[in-house]
Amino acid sequence: MTNQTGRSSLINEEFKEGEMTRKHNVACHCGQVTVEVEGPHIAVTECLCSSCRKAGAVLSTLPGAPAILDEKGATPFVMHRKDRVRISSGKDRLRAYRLSPDAKTRRVVATCCNTPVLLEFQGGHWFSLYGQLWPKGTLPPLEFRTMTGDLEDPGVLPDDVPNLRQHSLAFYRRLLGAWVKMGFRNPKLVVEGELNV
Known part of the structure; x- marks a missing residue:
């Protein structure tokens, strides 16, 4: 693992919105739920937080x-407005799954076919679509x-991309930039019912 303090701060400053600009469709594994996505994306990430690892396992x-989890225990996401x-x-x-009844995050x-579609933070203006x-x-x-x-030992991760211990300032700047472009709006997705596992 490389020195993440210097490397991450340097590369984080270079984060830009994705290059994808066309509309395209993605779908659950059986194809009954389809999602139309219009680019560019905000970011393409792998999350290793304890909540995503727990939810992925469940x-x-x-x-x-x-x-859902890869061999590193990470959950791949493509973040979109x-x-x-x-x-x-x-x-x-679609049904919403929460780790606890009062959780501020829901996974849809x-x-x-029990394919996770997206993760939504309460009050967030973006969706994290499952890879x-x-x-x-x-x-x-x-x-x-x-x-x-x-993670107990982040040093086991490959150093092919920055491995951020937490969300960086550059990451939050991306989210804020996306919200500005949205005119500070926050569209709602209504999901009928909860998934109890």
């Missing part, structure tokens, strides 16, 4: 669910890993 036990994401089919199959799952929605070989390139400080 949701992976559902019948037919895809593998809410106004650039639309559930184009299967919205009635397609119950037709498993993208067909193999089409996921945009990984830019950084985040919340590696939650």
Whole structure:
């Protein structure tokens, strides 16, 4: 593992919105829930926070669910502005999963095949779409890993991208920049019902 203090601060300053600009569709594993996404994305990340690792382990036990955590225990996400994401089919199959009844984060799952679709923070203006929605070989390139400080030994991670112990200032600048471009709006996604695991 490289010296993340110097390397991360240097590379974080170079973070830019993704290059993807066209509309495209991604889907759950059985194809009944489709999501139209309009680029560019905000960021492509792998999250290693304890909550994502716990939720990934739980949701992976559902019948037919895809593998959510990779060999590092990370969850891949593509972050998009809410106004650039639309559930184009299967919205009635979506259910919200929370780690606890009062959790401020919900993970939205397609119950037709138990594929996690997105993660939403309460009050957030973006969705973190699960990388498993993208067909193999089409996921945009990984830019950084985040919340590696939650790992017992972050030193085991590869140094192919910055491994951020927490969310960086540059990361928050990206989110703020996206919100400014949205006119400080926060579109709502209504999901009927909760998923109890």
